[in-house]
Structure formats: structure tokens, C-alpha cells
Amino acid sequence: MTIDLINDMIPPLKITDDATKALIWMEELRLHALPVIKDKKFLGFLTEEMIMDHNTVDAKAGDFLLKGENCFVFEYQHTYEAVKKATDFDFECVVILNDDNEYLGVVVLSDALSIFSQSASIQSEGGVIVLSLNQSDYSLSEISRLIESNEAQVMGSSLNIDKNEPTKFRLTLKINKIDLTHVIATLERFGYKVVAKYQEVKSISNEKERLDMLMRYLDA
Known part of the structure; x- marks a missing residue:
């Protein structure tokens, strides 16, 4: 806190x-x-x-x-x-x-x-997926289960009100895989809307990069 x-x-x-x-x-x-x-x-x-x-x-x-x-x-x-x-x-x-x-x-x-610089979810290589979903459909445990079915894990998450649709959430997930193809396919098959994806393949070496990454989580 x-x-x-x-x-x-x-x-x-x-x-x-x-x-x-x-x-x-x-x-x-x-x-x-x-x-x-x-x-x-x-x-x-x-x-x-x-x-x-x-x-x-x-x-x-x-x-x-x-x-x-x-x-x-x-x-x-x-x-x-x-x-x-x-x-x-x-x-x-x-x-x-x-x-x-x-x-x-x-x-x-x-x-x-x-x-944040010491956080595994920020420092580790992997990918970022942003979902838009109805507030009533939010279940991090269910979403994590679907991601884990593709031999991937959620390293960190951030939940915000969708700025474009205030009745919905935007869920940003850091995943420990760079190739997000199969994870996204699984999520979409179960009705989840993927609105953005990013790949992070390098370590974060300075304060500006850490801030940029963090704001990507918060503003996605």
C-alpha cells in the first residue's frame, strides 16, 4: 500500500x-x-x-x-x-x-x-495481453486457468475501468511467454476479447524504461 x-x-x-x-x-x-x-x-x-x-x-x-x-x-x-x-x-x-x-x-x-524494478512481473521476459470484458465476467482464477492450459503463467496483473466503455474492465496480464499465439487463441475461443498484446524480450535497465512499462500496464 x-x-x-x-x-x-x-x-x-x-x-x-x-x-x-x-x-x-x-x-x-x-x-x-x-x-x-x-x-x-x-x-x-x-x-x-x-x-x-x-x-x-x-x-x-x-x-x-x-x-x-x-x-x-x-x-x-x-x-x-x-x-x-x-x-x-x-x-x-x-x-x-x-x-x-x-x-x-x-x-x-x-x-x-x-x-517496481525488483518485481519479477516487470523484470522478467514475456508478453503482455490486454483484455476487455464485462465486469460481471471478471474471474482472474478462470482466466489464469485458461492461460495455464497453454503451459504459461500469469506473472502480474492490473485491473482498470475501460476508458472507452465505463461498464467494462480492462485486464492487463504479464505472461511468462513471448509467443502469445496459443494463449490468445484459447482466450478468444472462450469468449474473451483481446484488445492489445505486447512482447517484452529485453531486461529493463533504467528508470524511464521501468516507468514506461508500468504505465503500459496501467493505461492499456
């Missing part, structure tokens, strides 16, 4: 903190934006660019028109959701809230990616 990856070294700014303090913290932490809070409520991010454009270091964090007030996830959500939210807003980190919408901390994108 996201709460397990909170970086305690990154403090939030209070609305009374001035821009000078914000710039010093950003330089020390090597970040270009910091969250701003008031009474444990997250208000948005103050960015280095905003301070430079404002052209005064005496301004308080609360004086700025903050950005990314929706760049947050809840503590119980999966780390995938945190990564997706950070990339959607093009921030280096995402805020974590509790059920009372109170600020808990931030997860840094690079920290999350370091976890």
Missing part, C-alpha cells in the same frame, strides 16, 4: 512558510515542488517555477495559486495508483491522505519505481 512508501524526510510547507524556505528545501531534497498544508489539509503543490515567476522570495506559500490539489491518493490504495497519479500531474511525488482527508505524507515517484 502507498502508506508503506511514505518518505518521512520530505516535510510539507505550511501556508505561513515563505518562498525562501521553500526554495532551500527544494534544493536540499532535489525536488521541484512541495506540498502545502493547512490544519492537516492538503491544499496543493508549490513549485520552484511558481516562485521564480512570482519574482519575490518574501511571499508566503499561502499567497500562491497552488497546483495539483487533486494529486493525492488514499493510504489504502495500491502504489500503482500513486505512480499513475504522479505521472498524470507530471509531479515527482504524490500526497497520501487518510480516510479523514488528512495529510499523512508523500510518496516520491523514484522510490516507488525502485520497488
Whole structure:
């Protein structure tokens, strides 16, 4: 869960903190934006660019028109959701809230990616299949059984609402086979709609490649 990856070294700014303090913290932490809070409520991010454009270091964090007030996830959500939210807003980190919408901390994108880099489902060679299916038809155990009948295994999965058809799911599966021909044929024979497929034949060597692979899972 996201709460397990909170970086305690990154403090939030209070609305009374001035821009000078914000710039010093950003330089020390090597970040270009910091969250701003008031009474444990997250208000948005103050960015280095905003301070430079404002052209005064005496301004308080609360004086700025903050950005990314929706760049947050809840503590119980999966780390995938945190990564997706950070990339959607093009921030280096995402805020974590509790059920009372109170600020808990931030997860840094690079920290999350370091976890994914150790994941077998990301690192291993194989193929990726994306299925579109009715929500009532979703059964990962049944789909896995069909895949295993072709001497293949599901190494990882991601389930999202289909952006084109909100009544349906999109299920992304990482499979430990590069040749997906027989697996796809079996799935289609049992009525599953395959909307995309990819082959991954090289190891992932840098952060951008890991992010690209992860976003392929989340956005497929």
C-alpha cells in the first residue's frame, strides 16, 4: 500500500512558510515542488517555477495559486495508483491522505519505481495481453486457468475501468511467454476479447524504461 512508501524526510510547507524556505528545501531534497498544508489539509503543490515567476522570495506559500490539489491518493490504495497519479500531474511525488482527508505524507515517484524494478512481473521476459470484458465476467482464477492450459503463467496483473466503455474492465496480464499465439487463441475461443498484446524480450535497465512499462500496464 502507498502508506508503506511514505518518505518521512520530505516535510510539507505550511501556508505561513515563505518562498525562501521553500526554495532551500527544494534544493536540499532535489525536488521541484512541495506540498502545502493547512490544519492537516492538503491544499496543493508549490513549485520552484511558481516562485521564480512570482519574482519575490518574501511571499508566503499561502499567497500562491497552488497546483495539483487533486494529486493525492488514499493510504489504502495500491502504489500503482500513486505512480499513475504522479505521472498524470507530471509531479515527482504524490500526497497520501487518510480516510479523514488528512495529510499523512508523500510518496516520491523514484522510490516507488525502485520497488517496481525488483518485481519479477516487470523484470522478467514475456508478453503482455490486454483484455476487455464485462465486469460481471471478471474471474482472474478462470482466466489464469485458461492461460495455464497453454503451459504459461500469469506473472502480474492490473485491473482498470475501460476508458472507452465505463461498464467494462480492462485486464492487463504479464505472461511468462513471448509467443502469445496459443494463449490468445484459447482466450478468444472462450469468449474473451483481446484488445492489445505486447512482447517484452529485453531486461529493463533504467528508470524511464521501468516507468514506461508500468504505465503500459496501467493505461492499456
